[in-house]
Amino acid sequence: MVIEEFMYRVARRPLSKLIALLPAAEPPPTFEELERNVSRACLPVTLRQNASGSRIRALLQEPAGTCAFDIEVNLTELLPRCLELARLRGGNFDAALASQFFVCVSCKLGRDVLGSLHAQLRLLAALAPEAVAMLDLNAFHARTGDSLRDAAAASVPPAPTSFFSVHSVFDDHRKAWLHTHGLQRMGCIELDVVGVRRRDAAALGELINNVARFFLDCGVPPPNTGFHAGNDLALVWLPWEAGLQHVDASPGGMADRDADHGGERGILFAPSKESPDRLEPPRRYVPMIEADPIFYVSPAETERMERLARERLPSFLALQSRYAKNGKWDFHVKLGFPTDDNADGYTCGGAEHLWFDVHEATAKSVDGTLLNRPYRISKLRQGERGTFDLKLLTDWAIESPRGRYTPESVLQLERGEANVSARPLLH
Structure with a gap:
């Protein structure tokens, strides 16, 4: 249970600002057009x-x-130049550069931050x-x-990771500094x-x-209070000024700390194996993260993932039916099973979520082979094949020649296969 009065509180949350770039030939919309x-x-x-x-x-x-x-319509030349348009590719990049x-849409996020961000996305997609x-x-x-239209069309908010970025800065000595943008709002x-x-x-980006x-x-x-991000992943954080006293940080040192890289920002550390009072960068967790880590996922986030997985399950089933016999495609589902110590159900969170390789699937069940080793479910074995009820579904993923796709991104895969664009949200 989280006792809020003992939690750290961010002093000042900035406004959330999302911008839609209009097509180059499109004039600025009037109030009546909006x-x-x-x-x-x-x-x-x-x-x-x-x-x-x-x-x-x-x-x-x-x-x-x-x-x-608050809504603003303005010239793109007034936008800051630090935005990563390079993440866009091909025609998307050219169209963004040509926009005039x-x-x-800006707002201060409410207590339900994902709900507020989803509402902001939906309004932006409707206006533009x-x-x-x-x-x-x-x-x-x-x-x-x-991507904007996909997120707005869903009844479920996108993942929290959709609303912040992890930037990586490297020096000539193969050292790295990883840091986020977008969390403070x-x-x-x-x-x-x-x-x-x-x-x-x-x-370590996955850890962040x-x-x-x-x-x-x-x-x-x-700060300086231990917490666990997952099984055997003990961590603490320190305010960046104090954290720099514990590590030789280059890049990421004082010389790199401008207004966008200071403020309420914490550096993650792991307690040293030799002395828990001594802190070190969490690099010793890299082999564990690269293997098969178990990160903690809250009941609220599990429910969000489950809702989106179910909402977009028809896309998964259609693609699985089409490419099931194509060796370049793999289809996986994640199912949540009650653990042995909570066999009557898992309303208190006593569930273990396991991945299965799918051989055949319908809207109600899946024929699959268990990919993980269960930790708290004695009746299942890694490599075991069986038919399972999709009432247990909490997530799914598709590995394709185009890359890995999830409920968050499957509509992009479908458009790529059909060579079409997303429709505006008009009825």
């Missing part, structure tokens, strides 16, 4: 404009209450239905217009790992992702 767009998207939104026309306010009616947003106008790209000013990254400190090898960056999810779900523990 009203028509949200009406066609069937969003319960009221737009209000001040007397001078310089400010637009949007009020979105949600089940939990009314969400307020943008629509920005033909957007060629979305820029996240807090996370310093860009996504395609199709969600009430979490930004996270750093310094003093590690370049070759360990991918594994999971620590961030843990902090977002359970709260940020006080």
Whole structure:
């Protein structure tokens, strides 16, 4: 149980700012055109404009209450140049560079940060239905217009990792500095790992992702207080100024700490094996992370993943039916089983989530082979094949010649196979 009064509280949460880049040939939308767009998207939104026309306010009616947003339409040349448009590829990159106008939706996130961010995405997609790209000013990254429309079309919010980025900075001596952008708006400190090898960056980036999810779900523990991100993954964090006293950080030292890389930012450390009071970079966890780590996932995040996996299960089933006999494709499902010490059910969280290689699947069941070694379920064995009820489904994944796809990204895979674009959210 999280006791909130003992959790670290972020002092100042910045506004969340998401931007839609409009097609090059598209003029800036008028207030009336914005009203028509949200009406066609069937969003319960009221737009209000001040007397001078310089400010637009949007009020979105949600089940939990009314969400307020500020809307701006302006020239793209006024945007900061530090955004990572390089994440876009080919025609998406060219379209983003050619854009002349943008629509920005900004807000202060509510207590349900994922719900607030999803509402912000849905409003942005409705206001700019033909957007060629979305820029996240807090996370310093860009996504395609199709990705914006995919996330807005779902009834389930995207993963927390969709709303922050992990940047990697390398020096000439194969040292790495990993750090996040985008977490502070969600009430979490930004996270750093310094003093590690370049070759360990991918594994430690995964560690940062999971620590961030843990902090977002359970709260940020006080600095220099031990916590576990997963099985045998003991960690502490220190404010970056104090953390730099414990490690030779280059890159990531004082010379690199400008306004965007300071503030409420913590450096992750592992207690030393020789002396728990001595802290060191968490590089000793790299082999464990690269093998088969068990990270802690909160019940709330498990439920979110399950809901999205079920919502987009028809896409998984259609692709599995089409490519089941193609050796270049693999289809996996994650099923949650009650553990031996909680055999009557797992309402208290007593579930172990296991991956299965799928041989055949229907809307109700799956024929699969267990890929993991169970830790707390004696009736299952790694390599065992059987038919299992999809009521146990919590996640799925597809390995294809185009890469790995999940419920978050499967619509992109389907479009690639069909060579089409996502439709605007118009009814």
